[in-house]
Amino acid sequence: MASPRSNVTGLDAVFRFFDKDGDGKISAAELTLCMRTVGEELSLEDAEAFVALVDGDGDGLLGFEEFVKVVEVEGEEETERGLRAAFEMYESEGEGCITPRSLKRMLSRLGTSSGIHECAAMICRYDLDGDGVLSFEEFRSMMTMV
Template identity: 35%
Template sequence: MATFLGSLEDMRAVFNKFDKNGDGKICRDELKSTLSALGFAFSSDEVDLIMLEMDKDGNGYIDVEEFIAFHGISGIDGDEKQCDNKELKDAFDIYDLNKDGLISANELHAVLKRLGEKYSLSDCQRMISQVDKDGDGSVDFEEFKKMMMNNS
């Protein structure tokens, strides 16, 4: 079982959740609605800024390559993309629902459920245990960062 946000395959699956109509690109409305489903209430201006940041070719859409590059995953052309701490923290915060600095299996399960994934709580516990290096039953930011930076 893969970790919860790491491999290229996982990132493609997350991209597909944003790409509601399956046309291979994320439009502004798809981005806003998926972020809303995850519990984020971004203003129109904030969504526009996110689009500008991710849409590197300026065509008004986010394609899978742009999505993966933004998330810092070693990607399609084989180049290593380095995440900065802010991007990693933003990704971490999506899962850290109660903002206690830890991602629990329950939080992971809740986020995946919002995205329409059919993982059980025990599946989520297994995913957490793969990343949980200190054995406390949850993933802290340092463990999350190591997982994200070590994926190829």
């Protein structure tokens, strides 16, 4: 029976897939084998280095808790990359921020017609420092509120 924590994370099946010998730990060899199974090449040396990097208890293996931490960090990094890409679409003027003009331009490309004053009002809702534009940090805050 799966532990309550593994049910919460939904990663217990993935962990069991990687844990080929069923000992409750993932070795570098198991990691290499599983990565190959999903079409990724990972040398044993690289797998050993990776395991050593994230091995919190120093046993040379990845336990479930260590595995969850790795997956959560990867998910956060992927989310950050997605937010950065979305921000760059709206920040089309190369100023490092979303201006009312760049917001209007992107909304127009997406098929929504908004005037410059409406775009300024949209920005104003999430403009934490009151400078009339959205920085990446303000954009990230806005996206996590939505």
